[in-house]
Each structure stands twice: as structure tokens, then as C-alpha cells.
Amino acid sequence: MTNATQSLPIPSLLVELLVQELPPKSLKKLGDSFAETVTASLKRQGLAANDVAATPFASPRRLAVHIEHVAAQAADKSVSQKLMPVAVGLDANGLATPALLKKLRSLCGNAACPPVSQLKRAIDGKAEALFLDSVAKGATLAEGLQKAIEETLEKLPIATMMTYQLGDGWSTVNFVRPAQGLVALHGQEIVPVEVLGLTAGRETQGHRFEAKMNPLILRDADSYAQYLEAEGAVIAAFPARREEIERQLKAAAAGGNLDLIEDDALLDEVTALVERPHVLVGQFDSGFLDVPQECLILTMKVHQKYFPLLAKNGALSHKFLIVSNIHPADARQIVAGNERVLRSRLADAKFFFDQDRKKTLASRVAGLDKVVYHNKLGTQAERVERIWAIAQAIGLQLGGNEFAAKASEAAMLSKADLLTDMVGEFPELQGIMGRYYAKHDGLADDVADAIEDHYKPRFAGDALPRNMTGICVALADKLETLVGMFGIGQTPTGDKDPFALRRHALGVIRILIEKEVALPLDTLLEKTADIFGRKINGTPESLSDFIYERLRHYFLSSDEQTFSLGEPADTNTNAINTAAMNRPAFSPQQVDAVLALRPQRLSDVKKRLDAVRAFAALPEAESLAATNKRVGNILKKADVRIEDEINPAFLQAPAEQALHDALSRIVPGADAAFAAGDYNASLQILAALKQPVDDFFDKVMVNSEDEALRSNRLALLARLHHAMNRVADISRLAT
Secondary structure, three states: OOHHHHOOOOOOEEEEEEEOOOOHHHHHHHHHHHHHHHHHHHHHOOOEOOOOOEEEEEEOOEEEEEEOOEOOEOOOEEEEEEEEEHHHHEOOOOOEOHHHHHHHHHHHOOOOOOOHHHOEEEEEOOEEEEEEEEEEOOOEHHHHHHHHHHHHHHHOOOOOOEEEEOOOOOOEEEEOOOEEEEEEEEOOEEOOOEEOOEEOEOEEOOOOOOOOOOOEEOOOOOOHHHHHHHHHOOOOOHHHHHHHHHHHHHHHHHHOOOEEOOOHHHHHHHHOOOOOOEEEEEEOOHHHHHOOHHHHHHHHHHHHOOEEEEOOOOOEEEEEEEEEOOOOOOOHHHHHHHHHHHHHHHHHHHHHHHHHOOOOHHHHHHHHHHOEEEOOOEEHHHHHHHHHHHHHHHHHHHHHHHHHHHHHHHHHHOOHHHHOHHHHHOHHHOOHHHHHHHHHOOOOHHHHHHHHHOOOOOOOOOOOOOOHHHHHHHHHHHHHHHHHHHHOOOOOEOOEOOOOHHHHHHHHHHHHHHOOOOOOHHHHHHHHHHHHHHHOOOOOHHHHHHHHHHHHHHHHOOOOOOOOOOOOOOHHHHHHHHHHHOOOOOOHHHHHHHHOOOOOOHHHHHHHHHHHHHHHOOOOHHHHHHHHHHHHHHHHOOOOOOOOOOOHHHOOOHHHHHHHHHHHHHHHHHHHHHHOOOHHHHHHHHHHHHHHHHHHHHHOOOOOOOHHHHHHHHHHHHHHHHHHOOOOOHHHHOO
């Protein structure tokens, strides 16, 4: 190879699969998977470097990837292949046995095999073995890309496959949507690969209506995105198309002095529906604004993929944004058509709202007896009875009879809106519509609010119930779900959690901690299990483990700022999000130290963690943590009975007398601070034990041959261990 040839740049590779319209909610994931898997396969085959730049493309009708610097052929590789043990391959004279000759012929094929003398001998395990060293020819790009595409199509995250017939009228293939074209360009050259009955070329398709020409003939791999946008009216890259839509949406909203309701999921879906976005402004009859805005927002988002707009006072505007896939000179007909369709949808929503209000929520409760909740746990009516009983018990503990009565009323009505037409059309509105209908029925505000709030928090960063009635019903609802599902063995596995038990557990945790509800977790779980009676087999220990694991996650990570579909951001939600994002970080050791004791009042956990973090910063902390770990190990291995009381008569060594005196002076103050809930002061006081504890271990033999002395010294250490570990297991801080 000449120096001139060596200096030539390595061409880029473009692979594009043209298909019929792909599922919009899966498009981004499909595009990323397509690009990542093709690139990873080429890297493994030595056709692309590990740090190669790859750009994914995904539009409604195409999946593609552009990869820089892809070799035409991978470098040859030295291969050392084990043949067999020397004892099997060579006879006593060092000549090849029939077994070795047969093995060599199978490996060499038509090529000449090396003589036995050239085989390598090396120790393999406990025996010496024979190895054949050879050079494997590097894969050509055609071979490597064929393998990469086939592997990619097998691994695409496709929920449902289509089976369709090829052009020959006989063959059928399976893919997410019928494939119509394949492009594979290495620089300017076509790579001869085939897949899904298609042979690679350089032709692709632009926008169905606005491309300057169709088909488009691609000149080379590097000009793909620019050429497709300029000549084909398609923005091929998903992020670029999303960014353009977002820019146009914000500009249109600002032009009307309105605010956009941001929704990343909707933005992703719309990005997957258009190739050349064009944002237009529509409007509907302001009379529809009498319908709850949540209903209108969901109608626009879910059914029509429109973006609702808010007035500057936060109220829903009668204007909305449409993302069109075409750029006509006069867009009035497109806007009018979308307005006409939306008018029908909103009329349906208004009809549902008006019809639902003709019956009270209370009158719907009896109908829940006909709605199955779970075949092992009964109907929704039975479920509501359990939630009612749990909410009443919590209400009695938190506020007495009057408070419990309100919680009971809200709990009994909490699921009634499931039987309304509006919730039947929009399940996302359960609870929200219950609040509107409760207020229409003349119920107290705190009861109506609780009907909506008992689902909260519904997602990471969501607001918590706004009043204590809602807190009671929200806890009852989540505890009923957790205890019931764990009680019949319906626990989450891996990434599967069909009953959202992780979310329910996090909801219980957030309410108990952030609303400072001082109720013991074990009591809540046991009371809930009692209400189920024989329907479940008690409260499994695994549920408690599950909740404490979620509690650990809660303190080790920040919640994401997310808003639910159909609910505009409000100040309460933003406040909760801000609090979560600003939550002080605790180390895993600090969290484990506190949770090792399984504190039952979760509202105390944050205070314990603050105290442990402050203690860990003290100069005495590291030594005391290590000593505490040592003490724990000594007590576990004790071979004599450890008495509850320390006998002063057996305190012979000055160091053990000094430790006993220090415990007598220091621990009562630490215990008093602990009882008062001042965990920080409790641990700070105990830090004064460092010197007497160090002296004890330096000068006293715990495991004395005298059993009475040994038992008494162990009792002294047990007293120390108990005093040090009331707030947290301090040994977990030891490095």
C-alpha cells in the first residue's frame, strides 16, 4: 500500500430503512435502538473504532444511522485455537495421533495444515495442550453490515410484529411495518446487502406531498440529512425536528401573549408524527370553558395531539396550537378542519359533564359492587369498604371522631367517579372529576379535595394531598393496595410492576415524611392486614423490606420534575419539585446506618439522618464507628451469658472503671435528648465517650479467663453498644 493510499480519509456509512408509518409512541426508541445496534455490531467486527461518532435518524417513515470512519474491511486478527491435550494429540514418539490429524483437517479445510512441529504447546489448566495459531481474515463491510442489520432487526424493541407479503406474491416477512426501501452507502459506494426482501441502493423517499422530487437519489453518506431536508422536505433527525417544533410552539404562544403547557411526552409523540412541522393557531368556542379545564386539556392532547394554551392568569385559553405536516400557502382550511373536529370532541366532553352531574356521587357507590377490582380481593365496593375502615382508623389517631367522620365520608366516595361517563372516556381524570362532582353535590371543600387528592402523589414530584382528610384517604388507598397485593403474592418482579406498587410505597413514604405524620409503619400495616381478614395471609415481611428499600432510594436520589398528562403545573407541584430537587444528599453509609434500625416513625428518619451526618463530621466519629463495629462482633461471638446489669464489684481495671463512670455520666443525657427527639444532641453527647472507650480497648482484656470478669465486661460493652445505636447503627459509618 502506498503512502498516498494510506492518507485517504476513511468514508462514512449511511444505512436507512424506509418503511410505512411507524408507531409514533415507539419511534424514538426504535430509532435509537436501530442506530446503537448497527454501530455496536460494526465495532465488534472491527469495522468501526470504539469512539466512532454515530448519528441516529428517525422520522415517521424511516430509521437510519450515519456512522463516521467505517472501514471497507476489518484488519486481520491473530487467532490461537486450542486443539487438544498433548497426551491425546501426540503418541509416545511425538507423532500426530489420528485424532489430531482429523481435528487439523476439519480446521484447515482445503488449505495446507501446518506440520505438527509448528503447533504451539502451552499449559492449559493442569495439563499441557496443543494450540493452532492462525490469522483470521477481517470481515468485509458487505459481510459485516449484512450481519449488523440482521442482528439489529432481531433486537429492535417491537411490541407487535406485522406479517406482510413481498412483491413476488409468495414470500412473507415479519416487521413492525412493511419495509419499502433500503439504503446502504459507504461514502459514495453502495454496500450490497439485503434484508426484508429489499436490496440496498441509493434511492429514498422525501415528504409525501412537499418533496421537490420523488424518489430522491442520494449522492453520498455525508450529505444525507442536508439533502433530505433541502430536496425532500424532511427533517430526518428526531432531536432536530423536536427542537424545531418546540421553537415554533413557543413563538406562536408568545405571539398571542399566552403560555404553552409543556408536555414532553406529547412533544415526542407529535415529533414522531410529522416530517416537516408547521405550527398553526386554532381556537374553539369560549363557552366550552365552563367544562373543567382538565377535561378540555385531555381532549386536545389525547385525541387530537394539540397543544393547549394558558392565559397569563393561569386559566385555560380558548386558543390551541396545531402541528401540521404540510406548509400550504393558505392554512385557513387546515385550521378550520381541525377546529371542526375539536368542536365535536369538546361537545362530547360537555355532554358527559352535564350528564354526570344529574346523579350524585353517593348514588353511584352501590354500583361499585358490579365492578371487579381483583379476582382474589373482590369488587371495587369491597375495596372501598376497606379504604373506608383504614381511613377511619387513621383519622381517629390523627384527629378524633369528627376528623375520622370526614375521612370516612371522603373514602366512601373516593371511587364513585369510576362509574361516570367522563372517567369512562378519560381514566386519567379519576379523582379529579370526583372533586368537581362532589362540589356540585354540595359536599365540604376538604371532603371534595380529599376525593381528588387520595390518588396523590401519582408520579415523581407530584404534589401531596392538600389537607389532613386527603392525607388519611391517600394513606388508606395506598396501604390497601400494598397490603392486599403483597398478601396475595402479587409482588413486583424486575421491571414489571403492573399494580404500581413501587409508586404506592413511595407515596406512603412521602406522605409520612413530608407531611410529618407521626404514625408507626408497622401499626399501619398490621391494622390494614386485620381489615382484610381472611382474604390475605397476613402482612408478609417482604412488604416491610420493600418499603424500606424504597425509603433508601428516596433519600439517595432526587425526584424528577414531571407533570401528569392533562394537569397544568401549579404552585403546589412546583414547590414539591423544588423541595425534592433541593433535598440534602446523604451518603449510602449514613442512610444504611439509620435504616438498619428499621425506625417505625418515618417522619423521624430525616432528623436521624441529619444527626448522623453531623456526627460523621466530628473528629471522634471514625474511631467510635470502628469501635462500635468491633463491639458488635465481640457481642455476637460471646460464649457466656451477658447480664443485663453491670456488677461494679467486678470492675477491676482502672480503664473499665473509667468507662463505666463515663457511661453513667454521659448516657443519661444522651438518652434524655433521644427521648425528646433531639437526635443530633444525643449523638453529639455520646462523642465524649471516645477517650474512655479507646483506653478500655488499649488496656483491658475483654475475654478474660475469669468467666465472671468476662461476663461483666461484656455487659459493659452491651451497655455501650445500646447507648451508641439508638439513633442509628453507628458501625455502618466505619470505612
